[in-house]
Amino acid sequence: xxxxxxxxxxxxxxxxxxxxxxxxxxxxxxxxxxxxxxxxxxxxxxxxxxxxxxxxxxxxxxxxxxxxxxxxxxxxxxxxxxxxxxxxxxxxxxxxxxxxxxxxxxxxxxxxxxxxxxxxxxxxxxxxxxxxxxxxxxxxxxxxxxxxxxxxxxxxxxxxxxxxxxxxxxxxxxxxxxxxxxxxxxxxxxxxxxxxxxxxxxxxxxxxxxxxxxxxxxxxxxxxxxxxxxxxxxxxxxxxxxxxxxxxxxxxxxxxxxxxxxxxxxxxxxxxxxxxxxxxxxxxxxxxxxxxxxxxxxxxxxxxxxxxxxxxxxxxxxxxxxxxxxxxxxxxxxxxxxxxxxxxxxxxxxxxxxxxxxxxxxxxxxxxxxxxxxxxxxxxxxxxxxxxxxxxxxxxxxxxxxxxxxxxxxxxxxxxxxxxxxxxxxxxxxxxxxxxxxxxxxxxxxxxxxxxxxxxxxxxxxxxxxxxxxxxxxxxxxxxxxxxxxxxxxxxxxxxxxxxxxxxxxxxxxxxxxxxxxxxxxxxxxxxxxxxxxxxxxxxxxxxxxxxxxxxxxxxxxxxxxxxxxxxxxxxxxxxxxxxxxxxxxxxxxxxxxxxxxxxxxxxxxxxxxxxxxxxxxxxxxxxxxxxxxxxxxxxxxxxxxxxxxxxxxxxxxxxxxxxxxxxxxxxxxxxxxxxxxxxxxxxxxxxxxx
Numbered sequence: 001x002x003x004x005x006x007x008x009x010x011x012x013x014x015x016x017x018x019x020x021x022x023x024x025x026x027x028x029x030x031x032x033x034x035x036x037x038x039x040x041x042x043x044x045x046x047x048x049x050x051x052x053x054x055x056x057x058x059x060x061x062x063x064x065x066x067x068x069x070x071x072x073x074x075x076x077x078x079x080x081x082x083x084x085x086x087x088x089x090x091x092x093x094x095x096x097x098x099x100x101x102x103x104x105x106x107x108x109x110x111x112x113x114x115x116x117x118x119x120x121x122x123x124x125x126x127x128x129x130x131x132x133x134x135x136x137x138x139x140x141x142x143x144x145x146x147x148x149x150x151x152x153x154x155x156x157x158x159x160x161x162x163x164x165x166x167x168x169x170x171x172x173x174x175x176x177x178x179x180x181x182x183x184x185x186x187x188x189x190x191x192x193x194x195x196x197x198x199x200x201x202x203x204x205x206x207x208x209x210x211x212x213x214x215x216x217x218x219x220x221x222x223x224x225x226x227x228x229x230x231x232x233x234x235x236x237x238x239x240x241x242x243x244x245x246x247x248x249x250x251x252x253x254x255x256x257x258x259x260x261x262x263x264x265x266x267x268x269x270x271x272x273x274x275x276x277x278x279x280x281x282x283x284x285x286x287x288x289x290x291x292x293x294x295x296x297x298x299x300x301x302x303x304x305x306x307x308x309x310x311x312x313x314x315x316x317x318x319x320x321x322x323x324x325x326x327x328x329x330x331x332x333x334x335x336x337x338x339x340x341x342x343x344x345x346x347x348x349x350x351x352x353x354x355x356x357x358x359x360x361x362x363x364x365x366x367x368x369x370x371x372x373x374x375x376x377x378x379x380x381x382x383x384x385x386x387x388x389x390x391x392x393x394x395x396x397x398x399x400x401x402x403x404x405x406x407x408x409x410x411x412x413x414x415x416x417x418x419x420x421x422x423x424x425x426x427x428x429x430x431x432x433x434x435x436x437x438x439x440x441x442x443x444x445x446x447x448x449x450x451x452x453x454x455x456x457x458x459x460x461x462x463x464x465x466x467x468x469x470x471x472x473x474x475x476x477x478x479x480x481x482x483x484x485x486x487x488x489x490x491x492x493x494x495x496x497x498x499x500x501x502x503x504x505x506x507x508x509x510x511x512x513x514x515x516x517x518x519x520x521x522x523x524x525x526x527x528x529x530x531x532x533x534x535x536x537x538x539x540x541x542x543x544x545x546x547x548x549x550x551x552x553x554x555x556x557x558x559x560x561x562x563x564x565x566x567x568x569x570x571x572x573x574x575x576x577x578x579x580x581x582x583x584x585x586x587x588x589x590x591x592x593x594x595x596x597x598x599x600x601x602x603x604x605x606x607x608x609x610x611x612x613x614x615x616x617x618x619x620x621x622x623x624x625x626x627x628x629x630x631x632x633x634x635x636x637x638x639x640x641x642x643x644x645x646x647x648x649x650x651x652x653x654x655x656x657x658x659x660x661x662x663x664x665x666x667x668x669x670x671x672x673x674x675x676x677x678x679x680x681x682x683x684x685x686x687x688x689x690x691x
Contacts, residue, residue, distance in 0.1 A: 019291055020070075021298040024048040024161055028301060031058065038305035040205045042240040042272050045180040048301070049163045051197040060311065061204045061238060064671045066197040069163045071097040072189050075149045076130060077104040078167035080541065081584050082186030083133040085684055086193055088544045090691065092137070092528060095195030099140040099157070100130050101149035106423035108391070109432040112400075116145045116421045128533040129541055136527040139193075146519035147396025147422040150174070150361040153181070154257055155286050155398060155513075160275040160295045160302045165192055169264045169606060170361055170449060175272040176257025177279055178295075178302050180240075182270045185584045185606055187613035187683050194687065199673065201605075203269045204239040206231075207310030210247030212319030216502040217337075217486050219371070220255030221363060221447065221468040223316065224262040225324035229334025230314060234576045236268030237605060239311065243273045244304055247318045252507045253282035254365030261362045262449040262466075265331040267576065269605060275302035278507075285508045323486070327451045327465035328443075337471055341482030349463050349481070350443040354435060356386065356476025357456075358469040359393025359420070360427040363447035366402060366513075369394075370505025372469040373408040375485075376415040378500050379477045383493025386416035387479025388445075389435060393420045393427070401516030402509050415477070426456050433457040445475050470503040546688075547591060547615050547681040555596050555617075555638040557655070564593070570638075572630045573600035578607020587614045591682075597638055599652065599666060601627055612674050613683040622649060622665035629664065633657045638666075644678070646671050 028044050030053040039047070050056045051066040058065070072094070074082050079100045086094070105126065106119040120127065127144060134141040142152055149166065150173035158164065160178030165171065167189050174181030182200070192198050208227060214220065227241070241263050243256070251259070256273040263271035273279075275295055283292040295302060323337040328349060335343055344351055358364075358372050369392075379385065392412050394400035400422050403409050409419055424430060427448040436442050436459065443463045444456065451464035465481070474485040489497040524530075534541050558570040571590065577600040578586060587610035590598075597617035601624045611618040617638065621627055630636075634657070640650040652664040670678070680686035 019159060019161070019294055021161060021294060021301065024301055025298065027053040030054055034058075038308040040207070040242055040308045040310065041244070041274050041302065041304040042180060042203070042205055042242050044301055045161055045163060045272070046203065046240075048161070058202060060202050063202045064199050065202050067163065067200055069096065069165050069192050069198055071157060071162070071164050072192050073098070073149055073153055073157065073164060073166040073171070074100050074186070074189060075104050075166075075168045076100065076102045076126065078186050078583055079130055080126060081588065082167055082189045083130065083137070084541070084544050085186060085190045086137060087133065087532065088546070088684055089190060089194055089687055091194055094138045094193040096192055098138070098193055099142060100134050101142045101152055102127060102130070102144040102146065103148045103423045104428060104430070106144060106421045106425065107430045107432055108420045108425040112419050112421040119144055119421070125533070125535060125538055126540060131521060132530065132533040134521070135523050136530040136532055138523045138527060140523060141521040143519045143521060145397060145422055145517070147394070147399070148361040148364070148424055150261060151364060151395030151399065154254070155396060159283065159288065159291045160279060161298070165189060165198065170261050172263050172268065172270040173257045173261040173361060175260030175263070175270055176253055176255070177282065178273060178275045180270055180272060183264065183606055185587070185610035185613060187584060188609060190684070196687070199671070200269070201238065201669070204311040206236060206239045206241045206268070207313045208241060208243045209245040209313065209315045210243060210318055211245055211315070212247050212317045213250035214318050214321070217323045217470065218318070218321050219323070219468040219470060220251050220258045221262075222321055222324045223251075223318070224259045225326050225334055225467070226316065226321060227314065228262065228266050228326060228332045229324075231266045232332045233265060233330060233579065234267045234602070236263065236266035237576070239268055241266070241268045241271040242304065242310070243271065247316070248273060249276055249278070250318060251278065252365075252367050253278045254367055254507075257365070258362055262331070265449055267579070267604060274304060275299055281508065285512065323468065323471055325445070325465050325467040325471060328463035329451065329453050331449065331451055331466055337467070338484045338486065340465075341480070341484070344481050350441055351481050352443060353388040353445050353475050353479055353481060354442045355389040355391065355444045356472045357391045357393070357426055357444065357446040357448065358472050359391075359395065360424065360446070360448045361395060362449040363469045364393060364395030364399060366399060366509055367505045367507050368447070368469045369399065369403045369408045369412070371503040372473045373411040374503045374505060375470050375473040375477070375500060376411050376417075379490070380411065380415055382490070382498055384477060384490065385414070386476040388476040390415065390417040390473075390476045391420055391426065392417045393425050394422050397422050397516040397519055398513050401514040405514050406509060406511070429455055429458060431457050433459070436462070443481060445472050445481070447472050474500060546685050549681040549685065550615075550641070550679045552642070554641050558596060558636045558638070568594045568596050570596060570636050571598045572627065573598065574627065575601045576604050577602065578604040578610075584610050584614070587611045587616060591616055608669070612670065612677055615678055615680075615682040617668070617678065619650060619666040619668050622667050626664045629662065630654065631656055644670070644675050646675070
């Protein structure tokens with residue numbers, strides 16, 4: 001049974017938002033009757049948001065679903081293009097609750113206060129644009145210094161059963177609170193903000209059954225580090241990873257968020273956990289008691305059905321799981337911490353840890369900071385400080401204020417840590433690193449999610465490893481990769497040997513959270529008379545002009561990977577093209593420079609959609625070995641566009657410089673709506689044509 005009006009005010013920031021379990025229940029009932037089988041949790045939430053549950057064709061991995069997400073969130077790097085596109089749509093106001101979060105443009109240099117002040121000065125025109133656009137079009141604006149988008153969402157907007165899309169690949173963080181949160185490009189966000197049904201290829205579902213319980217040095221981060229080692233960086237592509245089983249209850253809500261966050265590194269559409277008492281406690285502690293009560297009442301909707309089937313099942317015994325550290329240069333190269341020293345020596349990786357970095361959207365919860373501080377306190381009590389440099393990135397202003405009040409910041413500072421701004425910082429490469437020269441081989445250890453070559457500091461010789469905050473802290477104190485805190489000893493200031501006890505941190509603060517400074521700007525009820533700030537002299541922002549429509553013919557004589565002078569060209573690439581980014585610039589810039597098609601072995605999901613939205617053809621080799629037949633000086637014509645249709649392959653006519661020619665069969669995943677985007681020149685052009 002459920003109430004006829006299951007609607008609850010979301011937060012003090014958006015009194016008009018509500019939890020609508022009524023719609024979710026109704027849609028799930030329709031779909032369950034049609035499919036006549038038990039549903040996974042992710043299916044309940046995804047299918048519960050169908051635009052037309054009665055007629056929607058549903059087949060995992062094949063059909064495109066038309067969905068109605070509950071809200072949109074945008075970080076400031078991607079929000080610029082998203083808001084420029086929304087402005088171009090001509091619509092007066094967003095159709096769903098939406099927010100902008102200023103977290104990506106703050107460079108870590110000396111410390112939080114100074115770095116934030118400089119960022120406000122350097123990025124003034126961007127912040128003015130986003131603030132004014134938000135006010136005009138009804139979008140909430142979280143100012144610089146408020147925190148990282150995913151932590152803010154967890155603290156305020158995620159809740160069990162919600163569907164949220166965000167213009168950042170780590171949006172799945174919200175799955176730790178039982179939400180389906182999916183990373184997208186800005187054009188997808190524009191669709192949802194415009195009130196248009198959003199398309200998603202029906203995801204497969206990978207089940208991860210957890211048994212046993214976390215204990216000792218093993219942390220939630222180790223779950224996803226282990227899973228990444230199993231599935232690799234593309235093993236989750238096209239799928240939602242759904243955690244379940246008795247082991248779930250040993251993981252905190254923010255720990256579940258950590259696991260879901262880093263699911264982006266295995267290519268997963270998103271990840272999710274079932275509703276439990278940990279989520280209820282977190283909701284209550286963050287001022288959402290009414291939502292927790294409603295989630296209790298509708299808990300049958302927020303867990304998988306008994307007997308539901310997964311496309312793939314992984315089983316993990318948390319009793320046997322050991323602390324892990326992944327890297328370098330890829331987040332799926334998994335090692336037990338007990339083995340990393342020997343592996344590093346064998347491979348010639350630098351053993352000395354130059355910098356340890358904790359925090360980021362992946363691991364900056366109150367519990368994370370408490371566990372790291374418990375390790376640091378043990379070292380301080382023995383007269384030790386960090387041998388490596390050590391930085392601390394709070395995930396939000398609320399976390400910063402609370403760990404400062406409760407003494408964690410002082411402990412982390414006393415051991416040698418520098419507290420950075422509440423922002424992404426070094427995790428995304430916003431780090432003015434000065435301790436090594438570019439090209440100098442070195443090792444850093446982080447609690448971040450990604451460690452691709454040069455990601456953190458623009459130095460391709462930096463060997464970056466990802467692990468839990470407590471392992472980072474221990475290694476920063478020891479100064480070496482060759483340190484296993486479960487078995488190895490440190491030397492105290494007085495010369496005695498000692499071992500670190502297993503870390504401990506309270507899941508949530510005993511005194512409630514300290515919200516810190518108020519950094520939220522709510523949009524006015526009517527912003528129609530307001531002006532959006534875009535300087536005509538700006539070299540960072542400009543209003544958009546529409547792309548040319550499709551000419552009506554085939555794309556002839558495209559050069560391979562070459563720009564300039566109005567020449568049309570094509571990119572030829574390998575597997576998982578576009579991996580690791582939701583940023584549309586990777587699709588917009590090629591389009592502006594004459595790029596018409598990208599031909600690869602396989603695509604990362606978000607980038608493939610971004611290309612379609614901008615009128616570029618994302619195509620895959622029907623036979624992956626045809627990749628080897630393409631030469632750098634070839635010219636390629638894309639044939640079959642006059643009869644372009646879903647499921648019908650296209651052909652590449654390849655002309656070699658020696659005069660020889662051959663043809664290559666190309667597959668695509670376009671549906672009819674997406675073909676209309678291509679024909680119109682872009683999804684935005686098509687949207688405007690339909691108004």
